[in-house]
Amino acid sequence: MKRKFVILIVLYLALLCAPVIYGYAIAGNQPVFNGLAFNPIDGNSYLAKMRLGYQGEWKFTLSYSPEPGQGAYIFLYYIFLGHISRILNIPIILMYHIARIGGALCLALALILWIKKIIKNPAVQTAAGCLLLFGSGMGWLLLGFGVISTDMWVAEAYPFLSGLANPHFPLGLALLLWILHVYSLPSSWKRNTLLFDLTLVLSIVLPFAIVLIAMIIVSVEVWNWFTQRKFHLVKLTFTLIGGGAYLLYQFFSIQNDPMLSQWNLQNITKAPEIYDFLVSFSPSLVLAGVAVWRNRKASGFFSDNIPLIAWIAGGIILLYFPFDLQRRFLSGYFIPVVLIGFYLLDQLESRSQKKPAALVVGIVGASLITNLIVLAGTFTGLKSYDPHFFLTRDEAEAISWMDASAPYPEVVLSSPSLGSFIPARADLKVVYGHPYESIQAVVREEKITQFYTGAFAGADVKAWLREMNIHFVVFGPRELAIGSNPDLSFLIPVQQFGEVQIFRVADE
Secondary structure, eight states: OOHHHHHHHHHHHHHHHHHHHHHHHHHTTSSEEOSOOSOHHHHHHHHHHHHHHHTTOOSBOOTTSSSOOOOBSOSHHHHHHHHHHHHHTOOHHHHHHHHHHHHHHHHHHHHHHHHHHHOOOHHHHHHHHHHHHHOOOOGGGGGGGTOOOGGGTOGGGSHHHHHHHOSHHHHHHHHHHHHHHHHHSOOOHHHHHHHHHHHHHHHHHOTTHHHHHHHHHHHHHHHHHHHHSOOOHHHHHHHHHHHHHHHHHHHHHHHHOHHHHHHHHHOOOOOOOHHHHHHHTTTHHHHHHHHHHHTTTOHHHHHHHHHHHHHHHHHHHHHTSSOTTGGGGGTTTHHHHHHHHHHHHHHHHHHOSSOOHHHHHHHHHHHHHHHHHHHHHHHHHHHTTOTTTEEOHHHHHHHHHHHHHSOTTOEEEOOHHHHHHHHHHSSOEESOOOTTTSTTHHHHHHHHHHHHHTSSOTHHHHHHHHHTTEEEEEESHHHHHHOSOOOOTTEEEEEEETTEEEEEEOOO
16 A cells, blocks of 8 residues: 555544544543543444443343333444453443444545545545545535534544544445445455355444445446346345345334334434535535536446446435435445546546646645534534533442442433433433433423423322333432422432432332
8 A cells, every 4th residue: 555545544543533532631530531522422322232232232222211122133233342342351432442443444445445446646546535534525614504514413424524423334334335346346156255244244334325235236237237238146136135134134123123113213314405415515526427427428437437426326316215214325425426526637637738736625625624623623522521522520420339239221310411321331221311212202301301390290200200110310410400399209319429419219
């Protein structure tokens, strides 16, 4: 590998580590950094899944709801990481970041493979590497209109945000790129078996990417049939079965489990507005469109790049197809957009006497601003000890005490904010702590508010505590921010850590 790519990868990984290192550096003993610097609400849910594996479980059950549920063999990647954490005696949060940076390294290597495959000019290769590893769109233009654009928070669409967000996004995108690369090679039994294995792993790590893979490779085979009268049925079958079988298992397991089906009903990820989509993937999206139009009569262009073109065109169709999980199909979308866009710049570089250096610099520069804003916001949030990232020492000690004092799966009632942290740090369940993984999330969040404000009391409180099977009730600064008048008549004070009080629900 050329030195320039090694430098880019090292810088990429260093930037992905920097916010977490900074969070630990400024925390000291007070407050307590939870180890997550981007999208901590979802990050806490991934840590909770890893705790299941740490306990020796393989079935996923909802830690953010009090009901036990029958569970299913889904989210196996995080549960597997929990098992590895236990076997190697590594703290769960450390294992999480090892997997995150490892996945980001895999993604960087896969991106470089495709950059070399599509772009020939070394200077344009370097520019494409900078953009794919560090850039996004021009969503920063929408900030003045009060819009938080797609390229600021839909992490799975962009390599940089994917590596910043969690372990499964970057690894899933790397697998997707490797599958497309292997699929483009001449067919053999060894490669077909590898495709089966890779798509099976992808279905575990990033399930919705299987739909993207299916759409892309079917498009490739249709193109091959109409242009060359070739159709690789065996290769196509191995690839689709490898990922499709487990994807179908996940679908039917969720539909047939009363708890998981309710969770899935809340798991709605709608597509962004069209103007947001266009801005958040431009200027690369514009370049890609020009590249396709400019080469519309060049059959070799389509033959060489049909997987990427199908990804761009089919991705838009899937994104706006009427379906509750539209946004999931944005996974990795920035990648083909940049590769095809820079294919155009590669053409201009090779055919024009006037080098388009200024154009390349302008495109890359405009595409770095959004992530600079994201990083600045992340560091600002950490510096201000944002409670999404930090616990107080009292809260951390209270969670540890409850974890040691009650067997799993005892249920804790706390504020929604603290409820996000508890299953990530302890083998405990909560009434509410996540907008998707807490069943009847809106109702239960409102019920918690009513409890802490004293809006319902007496026998109603007692019946609700029993219905939710609550063992511990927490009352601290976060709960006080909701209300100061909860009915504690059915509760027994059992421990206090500074400003945080812990109560136990009285036995019948």
